[in-house]
Amino acid sequence: MLDSRLLVVENQLEKSTLEKVNDPFLKAAGVHLWMKRDDRLHPIISGNKWRKLKYIVEHALLLQPRCLISMGGQYSNHLHALAFVGKQLGLPTVAWIRGDPPLEFNRTLKDLADWGMELHFISRSEYRELRKIKDYDGLPERYGTGYWLSEGGANPLALKGVAELVGEISEPCDYFCLPCGTGTTLAGIASSVTGDFTVLGFVAFKGGAYLKDEISALLPYQVARQSWQLNLDYHFGGFAKTSPQLLAFVDDFSATTGIMIEPTYTGKMLYGIYDLVKQNYFKKGQSIIALHTGGLQSIRAPR
């Protein structure tokens, strides 16, 4: 039974639906695309955020830490969700943020501060070092004492929450596609699905080949029950980088389908899926389920 404090958060969630994407382009190509609308779960803890945080925070609550400590960029969806959850639980939160403190806080940082998160800014090189710390109790003391959540909530405990979304899918498919940052969400899917389909992760940043090892390390006892692959081709120059084509695609997709997406994760994945459809990567009649991982708050970042 989930901790009653977490139930209070979970009870605020809306239903994540599975919706067929109606797009004449896909129809002409004979490919069926469905979206698992995790963006619908909540305006803030949307997408994969609560899925990943739920059992990590449950573990943290058992240990009664002074606070939750984590790291992220200046538009981090992960920190945004964590600060909100911390406020809901009455548990202080602390963040180590990449880069110099800005002269003026953007709207994400303002939210973090408003929700009581203690913010510290660190250099990019220090940030890279901090990234290596994965264990909840492995944070060097100079960064504070509390329960440590590594970047993006990359922790084996996150897999259990992600796996719950698989149980909500009733439609058969040939491919299950999702965007990847740390690869934790992919690991959660790959560890739990048993259907006859391929899990295809679209890596949202450049040079992501190493993610293969990181994902394998997260998977329980080396077993991915499902075959999974990474596509490294749709990073658009780096994390959170865009191009006029990508931004035009995101706008067109939202206008055609009525599904709002952002360009950092779900936008890059969908651009990749559409491009692969053009290249006949998918066979006529095949079905794809694509995970909408939320993150719409990041649209407030300047383009």
Ligand SMILES: Cc1ncc(COP(=O)(O)O)c(C=O)c1O
């Ligand atoms: C909106 C969104 N989509 C996808 C991801 C990537 O998830 P993961 O780090 O589990 O690969 C993130 C990062 O957590 C995210 O914020």
